[in-house]
Amino acid sequence: MQRIxxxxxxxxxxxxxxxxxxALFLLLPLVAIFAQAFAxxxxxxxxxxxDEYTLAAIGLTLFVTLLTIPxxxxxxxxxxxxxxxxxFPGRRLLQTLIDIPFAVSPVVAGLVYLLLYGRxxxxxxxxxxxxxxxxxxxxxxVLVTIFVTCPFVARELIPLMQAQxxxxxxxxxxxxxxxxxxxxxxxxxxxxxxxLYGVILTNARAVGEFGAVSVVSGSIRGETNTLPLHVELLYxxxxxxxxxxxxALLALIALLTLAAKALLxxxxxxxxxxx
Amino acid sequence: xxxxxxxxxSAPKRVLPGFGLSLGIxxxxxxxxxxLPLTSLVGxxxxxxxxxxxxxxxxxxxxxxxxxxxxxxxxxxxxxALFGLLMAWVLVRYEFPGKRLLDALMDLPFALxxxxxxxxxxxxxxxxxxxxRLLAPLGIEVAYTWVGIALAMAFxxxxxxxxxxxxxxxxxxxxIDEAALTLGASDATAFRRVILPNLWPALVTGTGLAFVRSLGEFGAVIFIAGNMPYETEITSLMIFVKLQEYDYVGASAIASVVLAVSLxxxxxxxxxxxxxIRRLHGGKG
Amino acid sequence: MSIRxxxxxxxxxxxxxxxxxxLDIGDGELVGLLGPSGSGKTTLLRIIAGLEQADRAPAGSIxxxxxxxxxxxxxxxxxxxxxxxxxxxxxxxxxxxxxxxLTAMPRRTRPSNGEIRARVHxxxxxVRLEAFADRYPAQLSGxxxxxxxxxxxxxxxPDVLLLDEPFGALDAKVRQDLRRWLRHLHDELNFTSVxxxxxxxxxxxxxxxxxxxxxxxxxxxxxxxxLYRKPANRFVFEFLGDVNRLEGEVRDGELTCGAARxxxxxxxxxxxxxxxxxxxxxIEAPTAHAHLPVxxxxxxxxxxxxxxxxxxxxxxxxxxxTVRHADxxxxxxxxxxxxxxxxxxxxxxxxxxxxxxxxxAVASS
Numbered sequence: 001m002q003r004i005x006x007x008x009x010x011x012x013x014x015x016x017x018x019x020x021x022x023a024l025f026l027l028l029p030l031v032a033i034f035a036q037a038f039a040x041x042x043x044x045x046x047x048x049x050x051d052e053y054t055l056a057a058i059g060l061t062l063f064v065t066l067l068t069i070p071x072x073x074x075x076x077x078x079x080x081x082x083x084x085x086x087x088f089p090g091r092r093l094l095q096t097l098i099d100i101p102f103a104v105s106p107v108v109a110g111l112v113y114l115l116l117y118g119r120x121x122x123x124x125x126x127x128x129x130x131x132x133x134x135x136x137x138x139x140x141x142v143l144v145t146i147f148v149t150c151p152f153v154a155r156e157l158i159p160l161m162q163a164q165x166x167x168x169x170x171x172x173x174x175x176x177x178x179x180x181x182x183x184x185x186x187x188x189x190x191x192x193x194x195x196l197y198g199v200i201l202t203n204a205r206a207v208g209e210f211g212a213v214s215v216v217s218g219s220i221r222g223e224t225n226t227l228p229l230h231v232e233l234l235y236x237x238x239x240x241x242x243x244x245x246x247x248a249l250l251a252l253i254a255l256l257t258l259a260a261k262a263l264l265x266x267x268x269x270x271x272x273x274x275x
Numbered sequence: 276x277x278x279x280x281x282x283x284x285s286a287p288k289r290v291l292p293g294f295g296l297s298l299g300i301x302x303x304x305x306x307x308x309x310x311l312p313l314t315s316l317v318g319x320x321x322x323x324x325x326x327x328x329x330x331x332x333x334x335x336x337x338x339x340x341x342x343x344x345x346x347x348x349x350x351x352x353x354x355x356a357l358f359g360l361l362m363a364w365v366l367v368r369y370e371f372p373g374k375r376l377l378d379a380l381m382d383l384p385f386a387l388x389x390x391x392x393x394x395x396x397x398x399x400x401x402x403x404x405x406x407x408r409l410l411a412p413l414g415i416e417v418a419y420t421w422v423g424i425a426l427a428m429a430f431x432x433x434x435x436x437x438x439x440x441x442x443x444x445x446x447x448x449x450x451i452d453e454a455a456l457t458l459g460a461s462d463a464t465a466f467r468r469v470i471l472p473n474l475w476p477a478l479v480t481g482t483g484l485a486f487v488r489s490l491g492e493f494g495a496v497i498f499i500a501g502n503m504p505y506e507t508e509i510t511s512l513m514i515f516v517k518l519q520e521y522d523y524v525g526a527s528a529i530a531s532v533v534l535a536v537s538l539x540x541x542x543x544x545x546x547x548x549x550x551x552i553r554r555l556h557g558g559k560g
Numbered sequence: 561m562s563i564r565x566x567x568x569x570x571x572x573x574x575x576x577x578x579x580x581x582x583l584d585i586g587d588g589e590l591v592g593l594l595g596p597s598g599s600g601k602t603t604l605l606r607i608i609a610g611l612e613q614a615d616r617a618p619a620g621s622i623x624x625x626x627x628x629x630x631x632x633x634x635x636x637x638x639x640x641x642x643x644x645x646x647x648x649x650x651x652x653x654x655x656x657x658x659x660x661x662l663t664a665m666p667r668r669t670r671p672s673n674g675e676i677r678a679r680v681h682x683x684x685x686x687v688r689l690e691a692f693a694d695r696y697p698a699q700l701s702g703x704x705x706x707x708x709x710x711x712x713x714x715x716x717x718p719d720v721l722l723l724d725e726p727f728g729a730l731d732a733k734v735r736q737d738l739r740r741w742l743r744h745l746h747d748e749l750n751f752t753s754v755x756x757x758x759x760x761x762x763x764x765x766x767x768x769x770x771x772x773x774x775x776x777x778x779x780x781x782x783x784x785x786x787l788y789r790k791p792a793n794r795f796v797f798e799f800l801g802d803v804n805r806l807e808g809e810v811r812d813g814e815l816t817c818g819a820a821r822x823x824x825x826x827x828x829x830x831x832x833x834x835x836x837x838x839x840x841x842x843i844e845a846p847t848a849h850a851h852l853p854v855x856x857x858x859x860x861x862x863x864x865x866x867x868x869x870x871x872x873x874x875x876x877x878x879x880x881x882t883v884r885h886a887d888x889x890x891x892x893x894x895x896x897x898x899x900x901x902x903x904x905x906x907x908x909x910x911x912x913x914x915x916x917x918x919x920x921a922v923a924s925s
Contacts, residue, residue, distance in 0.1 A: 002611050002634050003368065003452045004465045011369055018365040019377065021358060025430065026380045029395045030387075032405065036398060075304045082297040086289060094301065096545065100309055102484075103537040105491025106389075107511040108530045111518065112312040115319050115527065122315060147308055169291055179292030201385075208388025210494035211511065215518060228390040228494070235394045235498065244398075247391040254386035262379045450647035453611050456634045457641040458661035459716060468664065472651040 033251045036244035048245035056222045057230035057246070060138065064226065065206040068145045072202050076153025077195070081187075084161040085169065095158070098151050106148060110215025113144050136218030141226065144212040149205045153198035160194045161187075197264050204257040208250055316534070319527040331528040339505040340513045341532075347421060347509070348489035351428035356482045358429075359436025360474070366437075367444040384433045389494030396427050397498040419501030424509060427495040432485035439481035440474055447473055476551045483544040487537050561719040561752050562587045563608060567620035570603050570612065570776075577603045578776045580618055585754060587625075590746050592763035593756045595773035596799070601756045602724055604773070608754060609641050609722050610634035624719050640713030642723040646705045648697040654708050655693040658683055661716040683711040686745070703734040710742075714749075723755035727762065739766055760800050764788065772796050794909035797834060804835040804879040806906070818874030822903070823849040833906040840881040841902045842868065842891060852901040854879065856893055861885070868893060870901070 005011065038045055048054065079098065083091050101109065117124040117134040127134060134140045168190070172182045188195075210228040217224045219233065227246055234243035320328065331337070366378050384392065399406045400417040407418060417423045447470070455465035471478075493511040500507045510533055517526035563585040570578040578600045585591050593601040606612040607622070611634055614620050621630045629637050648657050656663075662676045671679070684690045687707035697705055706726065713721060726742070727735040743766055746753055757763050763770045764784040772779045772787065772795075780792035791797035808817030810831050815822045824831070846853070857878065858869035866888045870879040881901070883893070891899070 001449060001453075002456055003449060004455065004462050004470060005364070005368060007462065010462065014361065014365050015369055015371050018361055019373070022362070022377055022380055026383050026433070028405070029392065029399060029430070030383065032399050033391065033395050036395075075300065078297040078300045079304075081293060082301050085291050086294050086298075088294075088298075094305070096542075097305055097309060099541065100313075100538070103487050103491075103541045105493065105511050105514075105530075105533050105537065107493050107514050108491070108534055109312075111514060111526055111530050112316050114518070115523065116312050116315040118523075120523070122318065143308075147312070150304075150308060166291060173290060173292070182292065204386045208386075208391070210388060210390040214494075215515065228388045231388075231390050231394060232498075240398070243394055247388075247394060250388045250391050254383065254388070254391075257386040258379045258382055261382060262375065448645075448647065450643045450645065451649070453634075453641070454643060454647040454649070454712075455660070455664070457609060457611070457637075457639060458664060458712070459635045459638075460660070460664040461635070461666075464664045468660070469649055472649075475651075 030251065030255075033244055033247050036240060037248035039244075040241050044241060045245055045248075048242045049249070051242070053221050053225065054230060054242075054246055057225050057227045058249070060141075060223075060225065061207055061227040064138065064142050064145050065203055067142050068149060068206045069199055069202055071146055072150050072153050073195070073199060075150060076157060076198060079154045080157035080161050080191075081183075084158055085166050098154055101148055101151055106209065106211025107215055109147055110144055110212035113140065113147065113212075114216055117143070135216055136220070137224060140216040141213050141224065144216050145206050145209055148209050148212050149202045152201040152205065153195065156194045156198035156201070157191055160191060164190055193264055193268065197261065200257055200260050204254060207253055313534075316527055316531055319523060320531060323524055323528065327524075328528050331525050332532050336504055336508070337510070337513055337529060340508045340510045343421060343424065343507060344490060344510045347425040348428055348486050348492075350425040351432065351489045352482050352486040354425075354429050355432055355436050355485045356478060358433065359440060359481060359485075360478065362437045363440040363444055367441060381437050382434055384431050389431060389492065390498075392430055393427060393495040393498035396423070396430060396495065400426070400499065418499055419503070419507065421507060423499040423501070424496050424507060427499050428489035428492050431492050431495045432488045435485040435488065436478065436481035439477045439484070443474055443477040444470075476548055480544060480548055483540065487540050487544075490537060490540075491533065561625045562623075563720060563752060563754070564623040565608070565620070566622075567618050568604070568607060568622065569615045569618060569620060570600075570607060571615055576776055578607075578614075580620065581778050583771065583778065583781070585752060588750045588752055590743070590753045590766065590768045591755075592767035592770045593754065593773060594758070594760060594763040594770050594799075596758060598775075599773040600776035601758075601771075601773050603776075605722055605724055605754060605756045608720070609639050610637045611641070638716070638719045640716065640718035640721045642706075642709050642713050642721070642726050644725040644728055646697075646709040648705055648709055648712075650697050653694050653696055654684070654689060654700070655680055657697070657708055658711045658715055660712065679715065680711075683715055686714075687711045701734075702730050703738060706730065706738060710745075714751075718751070721751050721753040723753065725756055725758070728757070728759075735762075742766065764800075772799065774799070791907075794834070797907060797909065802837050802880050804837065804840065804881075805877070806833045806835065807831070807876070818872075819851075819853055820872070820874045821851040826908070831908060833903075833908050835879075835903050835906045837867070837880045837882045838865075839903060839905045840879070841904055842881060842883055842887065842893065842899050843902050844891065844899060846900045847902055850900070850902045852903075854899055854901055856895055856897045856899065859893060859895060861888075866893070870899075 005014070037048075079094075083095055114135055115121050117127065117140060119125065119128050119135070124134065134143065168186050169182050172186045177185070208228055209226075210232070213226055214229055214232070217226065217229060219225050219229050221233070225233065227250060231243050231246045231250070234240075234246065323331075362377075362381060366374065366381075397418055398404050400410070400423060401407050402411055402416075402418070404418070410417060415422075417426060451469055451473070452465065455469045460468070491511060493509075493515070496509055497512055500509060500512070502508055502512060510529060514526045514529050514533070517523075517529065563583070565581065565583040567580050567582065568578065569576070569580040581604075583604075593604060595601045603612060607614050610629070610632065614622075614630075621628060623629065624637070649660065652660070659676055659680045662671060662679065665671075670676075681690065681693070684693055687710060689704060689707055689711070692700065692704065692708075697708065700708065710726075727738055730738065739762060755766070764787070767784060769781060769783055770787055771781050774795050780787060780796045782790070782792075787796065788800055791800060797803065806815070806817065806820070806822070808815045808820070808822075808831065810824060810826050810828050812828075813823060813825060815824045815826070815831060815833070822833075824833070852872075854870040854872045854875075856868055857871045860867045865882045865884055868881045868883060868888075870881060879901070883891075893899070
């Protein structure tokens with residue numbers, strides 16, 4: 001088969017260029033993170049990792065992520081079901097609205113939550129009079145994390161469910177299945193991998209969110225300091241190795257995310273070629 | 276619960292169940308999580324006079340930050356357009372060892388927390404870093420300059436162009452290549468006149484998304500920017516600084532500018548894309 | 561310009577797509593490559609075009625006239641190629657599509673803009689699409705797109721025009737019209753054309769000569785008429801039309817199969833005879849030479865003739881006979897009726913590729 005750009009000379013040039021650029025701008029930073037983290041030896045790495053405040057930051061990050069994922073999972077599934085299985089006025093608008101968190105600067109996202117739930121805000125004032133604190137406490141961090149990560153599950157599901165169409169679900173309904181049964185036995189098996197991937201992306205972003213969280217957290221060590229914020233604190237303290245130790249932990253999660261994605265894609269293509 | 280049932284009933288008869296429930300949950304979520312917080316921005320600014328508003332958003336230091344942000348974002352997205360096109364082409368058209376790894380690596384900037392990217396790039400390109408040491412003798416300074424800001428923005432938005440162009444290139448039938456070749460076109464001509472126009476909508480969309488993302492980028496940029504007033508301050512940082520001074524009105528005013536620009540760009544991108552795609556699928560050009 | 565292929569073979573991985581073959585196509589000929597899918601016809605066409613490279617071993621060669629093009633890149637072969645699904649550039653207007661080959665030429669050799677415009681308009685006139693110059697491909701019907709694709713292929717005045725299943729994606733009526741029109745165009749412009757098809761009717765109607773292919777081999781090359789009357793082997797015979805089979809034991813010049821008997825001039829042993837539907841005569845009583853009792857199971861009038869489906873205990877699969885309306889009315893054929901068949905003619909192919917023999921029922925008209 002003859003294709004454009006097939007001449008060996010062009011091919012070698014372009015592949016070489018791509019590999020060099022990727023090594024320089026993607027691989028090198030990745031290597032640098034781990035090199036810095038282990039710059040003072042493995043023992044120091046472990047000492048940094050088991051630091052009291054680092055452990056607290058890890059704990060808070062996990063806690064926030066665990067709360068965020070189920071909320072966005074449920075929302076994502078309902079939204080995808082709504083816009084791919086029904087047509088109604090405003091459907092396109094809804095699909096555009098859901099992309100807002102992608103377009104909004106994280107700092108702006110943090111700001112609007114601060115305005116709403118802060119002591120001087122509409123809701124915050126009322127909550128404050130009842131002694132409930134949202135800003136500069138973990139609930140604020142959870143709220144902005146939900147905001148920032150809410151499109152991921154829906155974004156993975158919508159194109160897939162659109163492509164699959166509603167035929168199978170309609171068939172199930174004609175066979176007398178209830179709504180829950182249709183979803184559990186027909187829809188879910190078809191979308192489970194996309195759903196899993198949406199959760200993985202939500203997880204990666206929830207763990208790593210910095211801008212929005214830094215506005216609402218107050219960064220109190222051991223209390224409202226998430227892992228990315230902790231990276232910043234250590235870095236500003238000129239504790240480079242400590243900062244990169246926490247960074248290496250986050251980079252590891254990123255690498256696991258990439259591996260999971262590659263695995264899911266490999267599965268999908270293998271199924272396609274097998275069919 | 277009553278309103279939900281009503282919504283379900285007033286709608287035309289639907290085959291599949293769950294319309295009322297999913298509409299209710301979705302609207303509730305969208306209102307509470309997305310819209311209500313955004314309206315608080317309007318509420319905050321409601322008491323501000325137009326003159327005051329203008330004074331805040333046209334303060335010289337803030338204007339300087341717009342220029343820095345827009346300039347660096349434009350440079351970053353242009354670089355990414357070329358880089359992304361090259362990567363998409365190589366990943367779709369060629370087979371070579373390490374291809375799967377390269378493909379997976381493309382998503383790293385999305386998976387890596389921005390703060391991590393920020394401190395890593397700042398360390399790499401500082402005068403004592405691996406890259407900084409190489410570039411310093413050439414008289415190139417990256418860390419704590421405008422170039423560093425663009426570099427950080429480019430890094431965090433790498434996947435946009437690659438991942439929008441890649442599927443379009445994959446779906447391009449090979450007959451298109453063959454038709455151009457049987458008509459005697461050289462590689463360069465065929466690429467410029469046949470391939471590129473087909474990739475154009477995806478390329479512009481990807482570059483546009485990268486630009487919007489770069490405008491709002493915060494975590495990756497602040498570490499490498501140096502944050503010198505008038506020189507290397509980005510607009511997101513201006514908002515952050517105002518907040519730390521408890522100047523909520525100032526922060527909100529600047530945020531409203533950033534938000535309006537991002538949403539307008541996103542809308543324009545959507546409209547343009549719709550027009551372009553309509554032409555390819557029939558309807559008057 | 562003539563096309564000469566010598567010892568051309570193609571393997572994909574472990575699969576042989578084309579066995580080494582030779583093919584000569586004369587200057588100005590219109591040749592159809594006919595075969596079922598997987599027969600190698602499209603591969604052969606793409607090798608002629610240079611879109612596919614023939615195997616290096618055994619070393620084959622391709623000549624256009626006196627010019628050897630074996631290792632010439634597709635862009636320098638001076639061929640016109642019409643793709644199965646047209647492969648029009650959908651972001652370009654009809655005019656720009658047709659002009660592409662001319663505007664893509666290097667500046668030194670490129671005609672002036674005025675000349676390009678004149679040439680494109682002449683081509684569009686030829687394919688009767690002058691009024692559509694500014695439209696985009698998506699705004700055209702399939703037949704119109706096909707004509708644009710043809711005009712585009714002819715714009716560079718190629719030595720050779722190659723068409724891959726040119727009418728495959730069109731509906732029957734449009735296909736008919738385009739076929740006639742292409743034949744007309746070919747006769748007028750007198751270029752050498754090769755087209756691929758899996759439709760025998762199309763191949764027989766359109767071609768000067770037909771190349772029948774199967775399993776990467778050329779089975780027969782002949783004019784349509786010869787091909788139909790003198791098929792080289794069983795594959796060609798079966799591929800070119802409906803076939804009825806009669807299998808039985810020959811003894812003393814008579815073939816028997818259950819209740820059926822037919823006088824044949826063959827040696828003793830197992831034989832299989834092949835009969836075309838229009839070579840079967842339906843009669844009310846057996847003759848001295850043919851005793852083939854059948855029962856009518858379905859009747860469907862199609863155009864000028866009536867298709868009659870026949871079954872019998874001695875038949876493994878039903879037979880099909882086509883009869884004229886006059887005979888149909890005379891015999892008052894209806895479902896369930898019992899009749900007899902008298903073959904006017906039959907063929908037999910012993911073993912693959914072996915000599916062929918035909919027979920004629922002695923008493924037939």
